Amino acid sequence: xxxxxxxxxxxQAAIHMRQHRLHLCKEHYLAWFVEQTERxxxxxxxxxxxxxxxxxxSGGKDSLSLWDVLWRLGYTxxxxxxxxxxTSEDDYSNASEEYARQFAEKRGLTLQVVNVAxxxxxxxxxxxxxxxxGKDRPCGVCGIVKxxxxxxxxxxxxxxxLATAHNLDDEAAFLMQNTFQxxxxxxxxxxxxLEAGEGFARKVKPFCRFxxxxxxAYAILRDIPYIEEECPHSVGSKQLFYKEILNKLEVDHPGxxxxxxxxxxxxxxxxxxxxAESGDEEGGRxxxxxxxxxxxxxxxxxxCKVTRE
Amino acid sequence: xxxxxxxxxxxQAAIHMRQHRLHLCKEHYLAWFVEQTERxxxxxxxxxxxxxxxxxxSGGKDSLSLWDVLWRLGYTxxxxxxxxxxTSEDDYSNASEEYARQFAEKRGLTLQVVNVAxxxxxxxxxxxxxxxxGKDRPCGVCGIVKxxxxxxxxxxxxxxxLATAHNLDDEAAFLMQNTFQxxxxxxxxxxxxLEAGEGFARKVKPFCRFxxxxxxAYAILRDIPYIEEECPHSVGSKQLFYKEILNKLEVDHPGxxxxxxxxxxxxxxxxxxxxAESGDEEGGRxxxxxxxxxxxxxxxxxxCKVTRE
Numbered sequence: 001x002x003x004x005x006x007x008x009x010x011x012q013a014a015i016h017m018r019q020h021r022l023h024l025c026k027e028h029y030l031a032w033f034v035e036q037t038e039r040x041x042x043x044x045x046x047x048x049x050x051x052x053x054x055x056x057x058s059g060g061k062d063s064l065s066l067w068d069v070l071w072r073l074g075y076t077x078x079x080x081x082x083x084x085x086x087t088s089e090d091d092y093s094n095a096s097e098e099y100a101r102q103f104a105e106k107r108g109l110t111l112q113v114v115n116v117a118x119x120x121x122x123x124x125x126x127x128x129x130x131x132x133x134g135k136d137r138p139c140g141v142c143g144i145v146k147x148x149x150x151x152x153x154x155x156x157x158x159x160x161x162l163a164t165a166h167n168l169d170d171e172a173a174f175l176m177q178n179t180f181q182x183x184x185x186x187x188x189x190x191x192x193x194l195e196a197g198e199g200f201a202r203k204v205k206p207f208c209r210f211x212x213x214x215x216x217a218y219a220i221l222r223d224i225p226y227i228e229e230e231c232p233h234s235v236g237s238k239q240l241f242y243k244e245i246l247n248k249l250e251v252d253h254p255g256x257x258x259x260x261x262x263x264x265x266x267x268x269x270x271x272x273x274x275x276a277e278s279g280d281e282e283g284g285r286x287x288x289x290x291x292x293x294x295x296x297x298x299x300x301x302x303x304c305k306v307t308r309e
Numbered sequence: 310x311x312x313x314x315x316x317x318x319x320x321q322a323a324i325h326m327r328q329h330r331l332h333l334c335k336e337h338y339l340a341w342f343v344e345q346t347e348r349x350x351x352x353x354x355x356x357x358x359x360x361x362x363x364x365x366x367s368g369g370k371d372s373l374s375l376w377d378v379l380w381r382l383g384y385t386x387x388x389x390x391x392x393x394x395x396t397s398e399d400d401y402s403n404a405s406e407e408y409a410r411q412f413a414e415k416r417g418l419t420l421q422v423v424n425v426a427x428x429x430x431x432x433x434x435x436x437x438x439x440x441x442x443g444k445d446r447p448c449g450v451c452g453i454v455k456x457x458x459x460x461x462x463x464x465x466x467x468x469x470x471l472a473t474a475h476n477l478d479d480e481a482a483f484l485m486q487n488t489f490q491x492x493x494x495x496x497x498x499x500x501x502x503l504e505a506g507e508g509f510a511r512k513v514k515p516f517c518r519f520x521x522x523x524x525x526a527y528a529i530l531r532d533i534p535y536i537e538e539e540c541p542h543s544v545g546s547k548q549l550f551y552k553e554i555l556n557k558l559e560v561d562h563p564g565x566x567x568x569x570x571x572x573x574x575x576x577x578x579x580x581x582x583x584x585a586e587s588g589d590e591e592g593g594r595x596x597x598x599x600x601x602x603x604x605x606x607x608x609x610x611x612x613c614k615v616t617r618e
Contacts, residue, residue: 180572260489
C-alpha cells in the first residue's frame with residue numbers, strides 16, 4: 001500500500017479506494033472529492049447555482065467537509081449549528097460548536113447557532129428523560145428537535161435547500177434497518193433528494209455516495225479540524241450495529257455498501273414502490289396549533305409535545 | 310431451561326421457542342407443529358384436499374418432516390428424490406437417497422427417484438465443471454437441473470402442486486441476499502406460493518415460517534432418521550454467510566428472522582411492488598426446442614444448455 005502511486009501523477013498515493021479501484025495522492029484526492037460532489041449534485045438535481053443552501057453542521061468530519069466543498073464550488077451556503085446540550089465526553093456539544101465556529105470564522109462564512117436549552121429551557125438529555133421517549137436513548141427526541149429547528153431556520157431564513165452530510169455508511173445502515181423492518185414510510189422517503197412540501201424546504205444529501213472513510217480522508221487531507229468523538233449517545237445504537245454488519249460485508253466484498261444503496265435507488269427509480277398518495281416529499285396535512293409547522297398529527301406536533309409542559 | 314414445564318400440560322418442556330414465547334413437551338410440540346403446518350397451508354391457500362402433491366425430498370430433516378406432516382394430515386403426497394451424484398462426505402447423494410427410501414418404505418409412500426448421472430451422463434459436479442458456470446461452486450447448475458427435473462416430474466405425473474421444504478432460515482437468508490442486491494425478479498417471485506403458469510405446476514413452501522431449529526426438533530422428536538450432513542458444496546456459500554448474520558441478529562433480538570420475512574410478505578401484499586406484466590407465477594414466454602419446457606430464453610433453456618454437448 002505505502003509503495004502505491006497516484007493514478008493521475010507519480011506522487012505517492014494518500015488513499016486507496018478498493019471499491020473504486022482508485023488510488024490517489026493528496027492533491028488529486030481533494031480534487032476528485034470536490035468533482036464527485038459536484039457530479040452528485042447534478043446527477044440528482046439537488047440544487048441550482050442561485051439557490052440559497054442551509055447546511056446542517058455538527059462540527060464533525062462529514063458536515064464540515066460538505067460545507068467546505070460547497071463553499072469551494074461557489075455555492076451560497078450558510079451553516080446551522082444546533083447545540084444539543086450534551087455535556088458528557090468532555091463537554092461534547094460545546095466542543096463541537098467551537099469546531100463549527102472556528103471553521104466558519106476562518107472562511108468568513110455565516111454560521112447560525114441555535115441552543116436547545118436556551119430555546120426550550122431543557123437540554124436534549126433532559127427533554128428525553130422528561131418525556132421518557134426512546135427509553136434510555138435520547139436519539140428519537142434529538143431527531144424530532146433537530147428536524148423542527150432546521151425546518152424553521154430554513155423557512156425563516158428564506159433558504160430553498162437544507163443540506164445534510166449523511167454519507168454512504170449512514171444511508172446504507174438506515175436502509176438496512178428500514179428493509180429489516182420493511183418500514184414502507186421510511187423506505188419511500190429515503191432518497192438523495194426529498195422534494196419541498198407545504199412549509200418545508202427541499203432536503204438534499206450530496207455525500208450520500210461517499211464512504212465514511214472518504215469523507216474522513218477529505219477532512220484530514222484538507223486540514224479541517226473537527227470533533228473526532230462520536231455522539232456519546234450513539235454507543236450501542238441500532239445504527240452502529242447495522243454499520244458493523246455492513247463493514248464486515250464490505251471487507252469480504254468491497255463495494256457491497258455502494259451496490260446495496262445504489263441498487264435500491266435504481267429499484268426505486270424503476271418502480272419498486274407503488275405510487276403513494278404522498279411520500280416523496282416532506283409534508284404534513286395539518287398545521288400544528290403550537291408552532292404552526294406542518295404535521296401529520298391532528299393535534300400538537302412531536303416537537304411541541306416534547307418541548308411543552 | 311431444563312426445569313421448564315410444557316405450557317399445555319405438566320410434562321417437562323422439550324423445546325423452548327423464544328420468538329413465540331412458547332415451551333412445549335414432546336407430545337404437544339409434535340401436535341403444535343402439525344397444526345401450524347395446516348394453518349399455513351390454509352392461510353396462504355397452498356392446496357386443497359383433493360389435489361395431488363409432489364414433495365421434493367432431499368433426505369434431510371426439512372423435507373422428510375414436511376412429507377411426514379402432509380402424510381399425517383391425510384394429503385395425497387408422493388416424494389421425489391433427485392440423486393445429484395455428489396460422492397464426497399461419505400457418499401453424500403447415495404446416503405441421502407437411502408434415508409429417503411427408508412422413510413417412504415416405512416410409511417408405504419411412493420418415492421420417485423431420478424438419477425442425474427443416469428439421465429444426462431454426468432453428475433452435478435461434472436456438469437458444473439464442464440460448463441464452468443458458477444466458478445468453483447456447482448450450486449447454480451444444481452438449481453437449474455433440480456428445477457427442470459421437478460417441473461417435468463410434476464407435469465408428467467399429473468401433480469397440481471410441487472411442495473418444497475424451505476424453512477424460515479432459508480427464506481430469510483434468500484430475502485436478505487435479494488434485498489442486498491435489489492434483485493427485483495427474485496423479490497417479486499419470493500412468496501409462500503408461486504402460482505402455476507403455462508407448463509408449470511404451482512409451487513408451495515408450507516414450512517416457510519418455521520425456524521430451522523423447529524423443523525430439526527420435529528424430525529428428532531418424531532424419530533425420523535435423516536442425513537445430518539449439509540451438502541458439502543454449501544460450505545462457504547453466500548446463503549450460509551447470510552444465515553450466520555441472521556443468526557447473530559436473532560440472538561440479540563429473538564424474532565428478527567420472522568419479522569423480516571413476514572414484514573416482507575405484508576409489504577408485498579400491501580403493494581410493495583408495482584404490478585409487473587408477469588412475475589407472480591412460474592413461466593416463460595417460449596418453449597425450449599430441446600426439451601419442450603417453457604423458458605424465458607429464445608433458444609435452448611438453461612437445463613438443455615447445461616446438459617447437452
